[in-house]
Amino acid sequence: MLRPMAIRTKTTSHCIPEEPPVDNISPRSAVPSLTSNSSADEEEIPKEPRRRRASTVLISQNADDARRIIGESGTRLIETCCGGGCCMLAPKADSQSFEYVPLPDNDAFRGLGLNLGQLPKKLTAIHELPPKTVSLSPVRDTKAPAIVGADPDERPFNPAVDQSIDFTPHTAEIDEKLQHARTPTSSEHPPKFVKPHPPYEVFSAKIFNTRELTRAGAQKRTFHFDLDVSDYPAETGVDFKVGGAIGVQAPNEEEMVEEIMDLLSIPRVARDRKVLVTTTSGRWPTIWGEDKPRSLVSTRRDLLTWCADIQSYPPTKALLRVLAEHTTDPNERKILTYLCSAEGQGKFCDLRTGPHLTLAQLLHAFPSAKPPLDHLLAVLKQLMPRFYSLSNDPHENCVPVKGCSRLIEIAVTVHETESWRGDRTGLSSGFFERQARKFIAAEKRGEKPDLRIPMFKGLMSNPLAREFISDGPMLLIGAGVGVAPFRGFVQRRLKSANCANKVWVLQGVRDSLLDELYSGEWGVHEDEVKKVVQSRTGVGRYVQEEVVAQKDLCWFVINALDGRIFVCGSSKGMGEGVESSLVQVGMEMGNMSRAESEEFWRLKKEAGQYIAETW
Template identity: 25%
Template sequence: SLSFAVFGAGNHDWAQTYQRVPRLIDATLEKKGAKRLLGLGEGDAGGNSFLESFNEWEEDLWEVLAKEYNIKTKGSSALPKIDLQLVGTPTDRAAILRQPDSRLGLVVENKLLTAPGAPAKRHIEFELPDGMTYQAGDYLAILPLNPPEYVRRVLARFTYSYSIIEIMLNASGPTTLPTGRPVGVSEVSSGFVEIGQVVTKRNISTLLEYTSDPTTRSNLESILNNYNLKEGNPQTSMLDLLEKYPNINLPFSVFIASLPTMRLRQYSISSSPLWNPTRVTLTFGVISHGQFLGVASNYLANLRGGDRIQMVVRPSAKAFHPPSDPSVPMVLFAAGSGMAPFRGFLQERAMQAQAGRQVAKSTLFFGCRMPDEDYLYADNELAEWSKLGVVELRPAFSRAPERSEGNKYVQHRIWADRTLVRQYFDKGAKFYTCGGSQIAIGIRETFIRIIGEHFGKEQAEDIFKRIQSERYATDVFG
């Protein structure tokens, strides 16, 4: 008889088809009499806990498989056995991490866009590796290093110092750690594992194996028994628990074997190849909440001109590019660092206009806090492109709504200017949204509401579904 367990990967931005195929497979297998091992798992690539959702589901799956097939397991025994001995020289990190298509690009400049005291947004420019190309709307994936503060905390917790520069790792199974050759302790901690990754149930079980103190065991067991990824602290890491409970005698080799492999991070490119085909820019927010530091954003923030980093261009969804015909108008909805791809879109239109092509005027609806604090690119490029006739600007300032015609958030500005939005809709414009998931939901609801003013709510939903694949594209994060 057939046994099954299904985990579905999808993106909630595609609401019509989200999890449709995994749910169909799951229901069909059950209907046909197959034996269910575990409830349907679902991961949302458009959210901020995709990997955590899978890790939690996977841990439950291994527990079920162990019971079903009488397999005896013991916590960290499932981890590759890593032996460590002190010994030195750097390794090819990208190859070891199985990212062979990433290559070294060069930092040209890195500057702060926001006022002092405001949440930091930065602009960074790179020279691409030879032969690497891109389109406006694509992503640049970068291979970061952990923040130096994370590395310092690891070395302190395991009583290493930077003077111990050489260790040798040997693994009994597949691993993406640098094995069989000398490597620095700080290098392993910095570049090969996700130190700040949210702690998993498997991690907690591993910590329990190396805990003899009754109070610590009781506390860890309580955390394990009440573990809920959605309701728990999404920023608690394995390192946080090791620092909180110093009597856990976890070896460094087990610690690094317990952590996920360092992975590439994707950022929307904020430039157009018509500006410069060999260079790209990124526009990004720097994430920092107490001890929690965004790995990639802090890495990028600390780069300087002349630095080299591993990178690769990744294509975006087919619909998330400027129309090939520049006479098709665009309506752009964004907030915060969601500005990134739209700077590239508008830069492309500006270059086309300067080359003498007929370019339709587009409109940018943009939400931020204050006009003199975080209205990105407003005083230079956006002002210039507005004078050129490429774009009309419709901002919303959450902390100064009186300076944006009484509109606090971007969806408020869209609704206030719904006559304009409706005119664009009738002209066949393409609509784009980039920003956090909650902002994207609010914009979508406002857009459908505008359509519904004329066609009614039910018909508006149907119209939106019809145009979604060709005229309404989204790039949502968080």
């Protein structure tokens, strides 16, 4: 009789090699079971460890094994990842208690975007109150000496001598000419101690003409300015250059300054009164003065208008700590202190990376916070100058019969950000737009406006000015207002017949009918030297895509004797995109790998043949 055969199954588990059985397993080495026995009198039966495949190796069985492998604790890993100060590093106490804190009921606080629930009662690592490095005191003694080593412009105010101050810098040769000229007011020109380009003072440039370059319906507004620099004082070894950039010391908006003084409850009679400003250290409020204690005379309005940036930077813990220290409402104090603590680090990061904030919004959000102005000035950022590239050849003078002998031209695009009151313009671009609107409105009324721009020449050593040459092929790639300095390049190059066929422009715009800048103002050969690339109409192509399409031209220019490729515009998208396109051109035209092409363009940048000025 035949014996029945075993049925084969599809599994292959019987073929997997296993570790040999372990004999004499001690009960102490067995992993304890998580299930409890029904009877305490029953003896625990040790279980054999789960058998593993012989091809696997057990490297971690518990937390100690993991620490030996990692080499550092989990908290240390988080600190290495984010650089410290992360909200995940906040101490977590098991016995931490929380409380509900009523939130300020106003639009400014809701605009902060803080989603606060219950706040912990106990806070740790609260930011220390910053030292008070600035003090304001009444001017009583008119003969009080200045601090030893102070600049002449930093002496205490003497009403017997300083009845009027001429803020406009000028040389002895033009003193007689300026005797009858209008002196700019303190709202038009910064105090003399504000020197972004020491030892030279800020120059009050008169707006000779202004116009809007973009048309109605454009996504961004851009204005052109002609500034009269006929009387600009001579500075040794420095002159306006093609592609150079001027500095503009734009003030804070008058309405915003007035609003902040209202929120701080500064009496109106004291806002324009002379005060003695004493600092313990630092450069403030001179911008680039020596780092030293100083004593000077100014007014509260001038300090807020010209020396403190009240809208461009996200809030710091030092600022919030000062607000918390001088807040009378206990709930507002708890919220501000929470944002300055380790437990509130996450919400503080949300505050800095969320909607764009201004000092006025913070004071509206916490209405009981009324810190002294001097303590507030000690934690606010210095109001710094903004730089704008020249959009013309500065060596071309205007017609003298029109009232000036030398003009410089710039183009300014107005930047807007969302705020709790709607769209808000940038500090400097908003100032330019307000001046342009006033000028255009005055001309429509038949008036001759006298509006000023506080500016200075600077060193004229930005990349575009430094690397410009008068010969050799040149490819200019720009988008938006970044194309403005190239207009001066073309004006200079087209003066020479030998250079007429050696300059090309790739201009990126959204819609040429709305926002093409300086259309028809590039010279007689404009159609031959410039190509406009539209991203929102027609085929829809970005300027970086046109770079690849013009790869033959790019490769010719960069390999020619004295060849230059200039790129100017926003670094977000456009600047990075153009560089990536140039790398692709090198790969296709030079038969290079990506790494070789990136190295090729890096060497061209070091040699001054590939120049990128982005922001």
